[in-house]
Amino acid sequence: MAACSMFRSMCTSFNSLKLCSSAFKVANVQNVNGSLVSMLAVQSRGIRQVVEKQEGKTTTLEGKILDTSAAPEPPNPAAKCPIYRWNLQHKYNYTDVLLLRQFIRSDGGLLPRRITGLCLEEHRKIAVCVQMAHRAGLLPDHRPKLPEGHVPSTKRPKPKLNRYLTHWSVNSVKPIYKKGLKWKKKPMHVGSYLLKDNVRYGVKPLYIKHF
């Protein structure tokens, strides 16, 4: 038991003890969530540019592939909703910020459904994921513009609490002073019911109600 830690300490050093902020990012790169980039590939045959070379009596014609910025084709172009077109139906979560940022304005609000073309259920799921991402602090640049000359009050500094999968708005929730009896306890909701059909690579079910 102590031997395995002995061997490990010879090879590595403690990642989390370094006090400089750059080391914090290095430590957390190992814990980073994978993005959806790797599963999508560009589907286009490159346009070739013909290059002619003359060396004495021989002429060589070479077709060089140019890097054309062709828009990648969606795997299912027949569907109406963009998420169904790319087959991402039950595969995204509040952490997939690269997907969510395509449907929000610069001040954090969602774009209307008639513009984005999303179907109603996916629009609601994306709305919920964007809400959870905002509350988790994953979209720091998409904040509403404060009026000019606004000075944040120094009398009562707001406590910066880390949170994730927040279902309700922060100021709207009341503390559960009386939890209730064993067979009828008041639950604390985590995540959203709309995302219950998401793909899960594990045996444990998705718990929305925490007691």
Added chain:
Amino acid sequence: MSSFSRSAQQWATFARSWFLIDARMQPPGKIATMSAIRLQGKHKPIYHALSDCGDHVVIINSKEIAFSGNKWEQKVYSSHTGYPGGFKQVTAAQLHQKDPKAIVKLAIYGMLPKNLHRRTMMQRLHIFADDVLPDDVKANLTEELPQPRLIPRKLNEYTQEEIEAFPQLWTPPEDYKMK
């Protein structure tokens, strides 16, 4: 390891290790289960309840703990002073502001077995609100445990190439004024 001498093997089996856990952006419950297992000694094959085989656990950055859902506002920690009218109920946010170590400490205290060994196990638990450790604790640390929850990346932590590599799912109409 079979290559060790007898005394080295004896030391490796029975020595008390010091584990380090970084609680930044982690749920306190998961941190508490990992710590409680190691404080009791249940991660060792030589475990016995009476044989005092628990290890030390050092938790850092406990002020940066992350609760899922709205537990900061909904979760209530209750206590009674013993005097009439002394029933106190405090939300997790208020308790964390008063004492950033208390939430993790109470979580672990509730997960340890409810016997007289619990107090000695809690004495072997060391919680620090930030990542500044005293030198004697630093000298004793043997192993760092991996964090239970994957920390999601913020949008400003993605490089511009990664953002561009992600395909645009929908094309906006030409006359729509974007954002």
